[in-house]
Amino acid sequence: MIVALKWDYYFTNSKIDKFISRQQHISYTQLLWQAFRKNRLALWSLRLFYVFLFVGIFADFIANERPIYCQIEGTTYFPVFKEYAIKVGIAKPNPLFLQKDWKDIEYESVWFPPIPYSPNTLDLSNAYKSPSEAKHQHYLGTTELGKDVAAGLVHGTRIALLVGLLSMLIACAIGVVMGSLAGYFGDTRFQISRGRLLLNVVATPIAFFYGFITRQYILSEAGKEGGFGLELLISLGMITSIFLLFNLFTPLLKRNKWCAKLLPLPLDLIVMRLIEIFNSIPALLFLIAIIAVIQQSSIFNVLLIIGFLRWTSIARFVRSELLRIRSLDYIESARSIGLSDFRILFRHALPNGLTPVLILIAFGVASAILIEASLSFLGIGVAPDEMTWGKLLAFARTKPTAWWLAIFPGLAIFISVLIFNLIGEGCSDALDPRKRG
Amino acid sequence: MTKYILHRILLFIPTLLAVSMIAFGLSKMSNNDPVENLCQQEEPNSAAALARQNKECQQIAADLGLDKPAFYFAFRAKAFPDSLYQIYDLNERMARQNLIAQYGNWSLIEVYFRQLYQLNQQVLGLPDSLSNDLVSPIKSGVNQLNIHYEHERIHYFLEEIAATIQQNATLKQQLYSSFQNVVSVYSDVRNRPTKGLLYIPTIHGYGLDNQYHHWISNFLTGDFGISYYDRRPVATRIWEAVQWTLIINIASIILAYLIAIPLGVFSAKNRGNWKDQMTSTFLFMLYALPSFWVATMLIVFVTTSEYNMDFFPTGGVGNLKDTAPFWDRFWETVYHLILPVFCVTYTSLAFIARQMRGSLVEVLDQDFIKTAKAKGLSTQKTIWKHAFRNALFPIITLIASILPATLAGSLIIEVIFGIPGMGRLAYQALFQSDWPVVYTVLMLAAILTMIGMLLADIFYTIADPRVRLSKSE
Numbered sequence: 001m002i003v004a005l006k007w008d009y010y011f012t013n014s015k016i017d018k019f020i021s022r023q024q025h026i027s028y029t030q031l032l033w034q035a036f037r038k039n040r041l042a043l044w045s046l047r048l049f050y051v052f053l054f055v056g057i058f059a060d061f062i063a064n065e066r067p068i069y070c071q072i073e074g075t076t077y078f079p080v081f082k083e084y085a086i087k088v089g090i091a092k093p094n095p096l097f098l099q100k101d102w103k104d105i106e107y108e109s110v111w112f113p114p115i116p117y118s119p120n121t122l123d124l125s126n127a128y129k130s131p132s133e134a135k136h137q138h139y140l141g142t143t144e145l146g147k148d149v150a151a152g153l154v155h156g157t158r159i160a161l162l163v164g165l166l167s168m169l170i171a172c173a174i175g176v177v178m179g180s181l182a183g184y185f186g187d188t189r190f191q192i193s194r195g196r197l198l199l200n201v202v203a204t205p206i207a208f209f210y211g212f213i214t215r216q217y218i219l220s221e222a223g224k225e226g227g228f229g230l231e232l233l234i235s236l237g238m239i240t241s242i243f244l245l246f247n248l249f250t251p252l253l254k255r256n257k258w259c260a261k262l263l264p265l266p267l268d269l270i271v272m273r274l275i276e277i278f279n280s281i282p283a284l285l286f287l288i289a290i291i292a293v294i295q296q297s298s299i300f301n302v303l304l305i306i307g308f309l310r311w312t313s314i315a316r317f318v319r320s321e322l323l324r325i326r327s328l329d330y331i332e333s334a335r336s337i338g339l340s341d342f343r344i345l346f347r348h349a350l351p352n353g354l355t356p357v358l359i360l361i362a363f364g365v366a367s368a369i370l371i372e373a374s375l376s377f378l379g380i381g382v383a384p385d386e387m388t389w390g391k392l393l394a395f396a397r398t399k400p401t402a403w404w405l406a407i408f409p410g411l412a413i414f415i416s417v418l419i420f421n422l423i424g425e426g427c428s429d430a431l432d433p434r435k436r437g
Numbered sequence: 438m439t440k441y442i443l444h445r446i447l448l449f450i451p452t453l454l455a456v457s458m459i460a461f462g463l464s465k466m467s468n469n470d471p472v473e474n475l476c477q478q479e480e481p482n483s484a485a486a487l488a489r490q491n492k493e494c495q496q497i498a499a500d501l502g503l504d505k506p507a508f509y510f511a512f513r514a515k516a517f518p519d520s521l522y523q524i525y526d527l528n529e530r531m532a533r534q535n536l537i538a539q540y541g542n543w544s545l546i547e548v549y550f551r552q553l554y555q556l557n558q559q560v561l562g563l564p565d566s567l568s569n570d571l572v573s574p575i576k577s578g579v580n581q582l583n584i585h586y587e588h589e590r591i592h593y594f595l596e597e598i599a600a601t602i603q604q605n606a607t608l609k610q611q612l613y614s615s616f617q618n619v620v621s622v623y624s625d626v627r628n629r630p631t632k633g634l635l636y637i638p639t640i641h642g643y644g645l646d647n648q649y650h651h652w653i654s655n656f657l658t659g660d661f662g663i664s665y666y667d668r669r670p671v672a673t674r675i676w677e678a679v680q681w682t683l684i685i686n687i688a689s690i691i692l693a694y695l696i697a698i699p700l701g702v703f704s705a706k707n708r709g710n711w712k713d714q715m716t717s718t719f720l721f722m723l724y725a726l727p728s729f730w731v732a733t734m735l736i737v738f739v740t741t742s743e744y745n746m747d748f749f750p751t752g753g754v755g756n757l758k759d760t761a762p763f764w765d766r767f768w769e770t771v772y773h774l775i776l777p778v779f780c781v782t783y784t785s786l787a788f789i790a791r792q793m794r795g796s797l798v799e800v801l802d803q804d805f806i807k808t809a810k811a812k813g814l815s816t817q818k819t820i821w822k823h824a825f826r827n828a829l830f831p832i833i834t835l836i837a838s839i840l841p842a843t844l845a846g847s848l849i850i851e852v853i854f855g856i857p858g859m860g861r862l863a864y865q866a867l868f869q870s871d872w873p874v875v876y877t878v879l880m881l882a883a884i885l886t887m888i889g890m891l892l893a894d895i896f897y898t899i900a901d902p903r904v905r906l907s908k909s910e
Contacts, residue, residue: 205512209638214514217538273448277455279890280883282841284848285863289460289875292867293467370727374849377729378864396733397853400741410730418725425721 017431032355035430042426045419052416056158060084063115063151065102070110072096080113115139117148119155119387130404141404143395147387149404153412156389159382160416163303163372164365170307172361175314176350182271182315183322184345191262195253203246211239223296271319275312283309284371291381299372299388302381306368314360321353356431362424366417373413389413438898445891449884456883457656460876461649465507469870470527471665472498480576484561498525501665502651506643509650516541516634519641528584535586540630549622553582556615563611571608574601582619588627595620652873656880662873666866671873674862675881681754682858685774685847689782690839697786698832701793705828706820708798717794724787732780732853740776749776752855777854781847789835797828833896840889844882 021031037043061068066079077094079102085091097105103116116137117123123136123146131141140149181190212219215235222231253259290305291297325331326349334344376382376390389409396406476494498504506522516537524530536546557579563572578598585591602608602616655662661671704716738744740751755769800806801824809819848860855861859878866874 206638209512209514210636213512213638214635217535273451273455276448276452276887276890277459280452280841280886281456281459281879282844282882282886285867285879285882288864288867289463289879292870293463366725373727374729377733378849378852393730393733396737400737401743403737403744406730406734406737410727410734413727413730414725417727418722421721421725 028355032430036426039426039429042422042429045422045426048415048419049423052157052161052419055154056161059154059158061113063117063119063148063154064113065116065118065121066097067102067107067110067112067116070105071108072105073108115148115150115154117151119152120147120385121151122146123148128399128402130402140408141402143392143402143405144399149392149408152387152392153389153408155387156392156409156412157416159299159386159388160369160372160413163299163306164369164416164420167303167306167310167368168361168364170304171309171311171364172314172357174308175311176318176354176357178271178274178311179315179318180322180345180350182268183319184326184349185265185267185341186323186326187266187268188264189341190265190267192265193250193254193259194261194263195256195259196247196250197263197265198259199246199249199253200243203243206246207239207242210242211235223294228296268319271315275315278309278312281309284374287371287375288378288380291375297381297383299382299386302372302375303368306371310364310368313364314357317357317360318350318353321356322349325349325353356428359424359427359431362420362427366420366424369413369416369420438895442891442895445894449887452887453880453883454653457653457876457880458649460879461507461652464870464872464875467870467872468527468531471501471870471872472503472525473527474665474870475501475668482561484558487557487561495525500668501663502648505651506647507649508643508647509645510640510642512638512640514541514635515637515639516543516631518543518547519643526584532584532586536626538635539586539588540626541632541635542626542630545622545626545629549619549626550583552615552619552622553579556612556619557583559612559615564607567605567607571601571605574598575608575612591623595623652876656877661877664866664871664874666869666871666874671877674874675859675877678857678859678862679844681856682844682847682851682860684770685778685781685851685856685858686839686842688774688778689785692778692782693786693789694832696782697789698793700786701790702797702820702825704790704794705797705801706816708794708801713794717791720787720790720794723783724791726783728780728784729849729853731783732776732850735776735780736853749773752853754856774856777847777850777856780850780854785839789832792835793828793832796830796832797824800824800828830897840892841882841886844878844885 017031018028021028024031026034036046055062060080060083064080064083066083068078068080070077070079079097082091082094086093123138123142125146126136126138126142127144127146129138129142129146131139138148138150140153142148143152212235215231215238219228219231219235222228286309287302287305291301294301322345331344331349334348335341339348372381372388373390373393376388377394379391379394382388382391389412392405392409393413396402396409399405472494475497476490479490495504504523504525511519517534521530521533524533533546533550536549537543540546560572560575560579575598578594578601581594582591585594598616599620602612652662659672661675663669664671664674667674700716700720704713704720707713707716735749736751739746740749741747750773753773755766755773759766761769797820801820806819806824809823810816814822844859847858848864850856851858851860852864862874863878865871866878
């Protein structure tokens, strides 16, 4: 409720801001950006975020055991680029490079990435070397099998950002939809004919049966052997089409007087119950439980689950925002000229209440990164070939002498959490005219 | 007010049921079999031994309540029989289920497994004079056939058994016919599938005598069941664990409030100047500092002799016997808990102090503070007598949100420092597939969270009469 009061405040401010921006002949976005820029810490955090993003996207070119460019016996190769082609499946690995370690090949000319190791490259002669004693460009030391810490950090950046950003994208999508349905329609405004309700009630078990129960075997086999995502998509597609098929019959049923009667659907109540359920489950424990059941470790599972668990705060916020917006005059007039509810919601109501979601997203990214790091620190949810910050940090527990393993990965987690918190703080200050000074 | 609280408590029920079903559903999706874990894994060498072992496992399944259907009803395809739950061994059950999912003809599959059982009986009844090299591949082959459903695997094991049988005349004489039965029934299963049945939905009701019902009704009467892991009552295990978690969390909450409130007031009092900026920045950094990193650093640097700073024990809670003098045990515990309590404290400290500063700054902006100042009150008095009480309300509500955190909030810290508290208990239970413990922890956490949320709302109305409780908020 504290939060709700605060958001109320932001909302009134956004109206004032829009007024100011019209006065100054700049757009609302520009006004906010100007305000954001005044907060030096937040601005620098944003710039640091761009650096992280760059490192994450170009991780393969920054830390890789393969050379970016090399020339052997007159032929030129681009092994890093080739690796992408192999991953996509349009090229086969060159047998020349399969037999020898990249380091042992004799090149005529070669250009290695700045950190010439992949996160999983083993360098057994340099196991547990500190940054000062390690030779061969192990800038930040090595782990137990001589894996390079710097390379792990670079590739861990990619995973951390992937988890942070994608999971918040999922959370945001679910949260905005749920919140706007609950807030805009409330308990009474969403009306549905008895016929349609009946059809959907019937369709639910049928869709569930054909989507999941009959496909249980296929899904579980795909879970073991790969291709689970595709099969799941097929299942979801089947479910959607069954629902669509059933809804096609609504006009037919509506001819019946009893079936045509409209009933209000208490969307708000449903969404609020859902939020309560999600909020009352301890997130970390539940995440570990799901991952323990799935047993197939992949960072994508982790980010999906985080996304599905963390939408509630966004939904609550969007809901309270739309509860207010829907009683405003311009929405009333839009309704009076006969615009459809969904059009009003998505074209007119929602865009007005969405900017402050940025604050929640920024803080959400920070906490998602933190959750991922703590999970992989506990050794849960990451595949053996994925190197993450948390995993690197966990190595420190097995070898106390390796101070570099305790410091650098933790620092990376700390800085990324810090910058997202600062960005969130900056957004929240920028949206609050009192704090702009 | 009473009506509102009652209304909220009534709304707890569907939420709790949903959480219980989610927890239960998760346990049913797990492919770790508690019965198999507790059962003796010796290879039986006679038909009587096999029967005895089966009976023991059956008994274990019955003790754990796993010999019942899972839920009140089952919604499944017509091809599946209603009695699959009676097979207590998860792998054997899955083999049958997956064979049905492939071919849809349970009547034949049932015959196949019966033939397999007979073959197994005959294998166990083979004379001891036969060399083990011949008998053991058949034994293991039959066992493997019992738990496999993929055609390639079944085919492989059938071939293997056939090849072994061919090697010896006695084997051939004793096993050939029943083995042939298995092979022919299996080819029947493959050649005469009734896949249509897989697409006809049916609902079968099992009544109240099911696993979920027993668990949830026992839970509601305070009986949390028996741990799969060591077969001790879950309540005992939780009671042992919760003490440590409570000690840590209560100590850290008290510490956090004791430090955070003066810090927040100090920061708000000096708002705008360098003192405030220093404190705020410090608190912000502290808040963003991952506690598992701090814990790891503490373990690496101050609990090992590598850096000549071996001040604290690495983990655990001390191992003095109960007979040791109370104060010895007390100091031993304190000594072991200093680091974990520190790690749990600083995050909430930073959070509370930031909240304190925020709300106090907001209050200090208000007119009645100006009036108080204009009256000539000293800054100290204005802050502590007028502003502080008003600013404290959001802080009180925070206590409520800390309530559920006492249960599983310090999971990582407990795991890192090896403290046998609730977090570590839950963590270990998850990886031991000790579902009764997991259910209980999840449910208790959910209940505490809901109580916490309710308390927060109630505190808030008490603190600020302008806020009205309504159904929608």
